[in-house]
Amino acid sequence: MRLIPIFGILIFRPDQLCTAPTKMEKTQTRRPPEYWQAYRCVLALSNIGVSLLERHAYSQAVETLRDAVTVMRDFSYQCSSPDFQMDTRAIWYHQRNNAVMGKANRRMARANPERGGSFVETIGRDRVVSVRVPFLWHQHPGTSPAVVSLPCFPIRVEDFDECERDLDLDAAMVLHNFATAQLCLSRITSQSSRAQRCRTASCRSAELAYAALAETITAANNQRWWGSEGHLGKAENVALLSVCILNTMIRAQMESGKLLEAGESHERLRLLQVAVKEVTDTCRDAENKDTAAAA
Numbered sequence: 001m002r003l004i005p006i007f008g009i010l011i012f013r014p015d016q017l018c019t020a021p022t023k024m025e026k027t028q029t030r031r032p033p034e035y036w037q038a039y040r041c042v043l044a045l046s047n048i049g050v051s052l053l054e055r056h057a058y059s060q061a062v063e064t065l066r067d068a069v070t071v072m073r074d075f076s077y078q079c080s081s082p083d084f085q086m087d088t089r090a091i092w093y094h095q096r097n098n099a100v101m102g103k104a105n106r107r108m109a110r111a112n113p114e115r116g117g118s119f120v121e122t123i124g125r126d127r128v129v130s131v132r133v134p135f136l137w138h139q140h141p142g143t144s145p146a147v148v149s150l151p152c153f154p155i156r157v158e159d160f161d162e163c164e165r166d167l168d169l170d171a172a173m174v175l176h177n178f179a180t181a182q183l184c185l186s187r188i189t190s191q192s193s194r195a196q197r198c199r200t201a202s203c204r205s206a207e208l209a210y211a212a213l214a215e216t217i218t219a220a221n222n223q224r225w226w227g228s229e230g231h232l233g234k235a236e237n238v239a240l241l242s243v244c245i246l247n248t249m250i251r252a253q254m255e256s257g258k259l260l261e262a263g264e265s266h267e268r269l270r271l272l273q274v275a276v277k278e279v280t281d282t283c284r285d286a287e288n289k290d291t292a293a294a295a
Contacts (some may be wrong), residue, residue, distance in 0.1 A: 025092035037097070038097060050155070058116075065177050152175070155244060172212040179204075206249035244263065
């Protein structure tokens with residue numbers, strides 16, 4: 001099983017991420033407590049990392065989100081084993097997770113703001129897509145990437161409902177937050193070599209996050225993402241997360257001098273806008289027909 005090195009950690013390939021068991025709607029009743037403990041740890045670390053970004057503590061945010069990615073990597077392997085609760089490594093993972101949570105809480109209590117302005121605007125993953133997505137699209141007018149001084153958008157999980165969790169979405173969100181933290185850190189570090197490493201890590205993490213959602217984006221009519229009555233359902237979260245990822249990716253690529261890649265990412269953003277509009281129009285037409293039939 002080949003892993004990809006990113007800024008001092010090893011992470012799974014996108015195909016491994018996408019093919020891991022993720023249909024929690026069907027399996028959550030069979031998951032042991034250790035499973036949800038690890039899952040909660042990943043999301044808690046991600047949220048703490050986002051809070052540190054809000055406080056301009058960019059180095060501490062990177063450390064915390066790196067821990068989140070590491071726990072998520074191990075967690076993705078654990079959840080593929082039906083005997084996870086019997087695995088002797090589960091005890092070690094549990095102790096390790098408690099330790100990294102303790103470190104994250106201490107960082108939060110001793111947040112050390114760094115020079116530089118605010119580079120982020122935090123949003124919740126469950127925010128209505130019709131409000132946030134058009135705003136993000138408007139940050140990239142025309143056919144060329146927008147000014148890099150505009151903010152990136154890390155995402156915070158606002159609630160934890162076991163029945164509503166989806167590993168693909170949450171893994172992409174954590175990777176996106178890590179990419180955002182790396183990009184922010186690259187903007188304030190005085191060492192050019194370190195800044196470039198951070199930008200490279202940001203680009204790669206954003207690419208992995210987007211790859212985790214690529215299959216979902218190209219199959220928007222998959223029942224996994226549609227509500228029982230044909231409403232947009234989870235596709236809203238997919239669209240919101242995809243736009244946020246592309247927003248960070250474009251900025252990281254531009255600041256790395258990868259203008260061609262930034263243009264390609266902008267084109268992905270444009271195509272996503274078209275796809276979401278088509279899905280939204282379909283939902284609106286269906287609702288209008290239902291209203292007319294009821295009348």
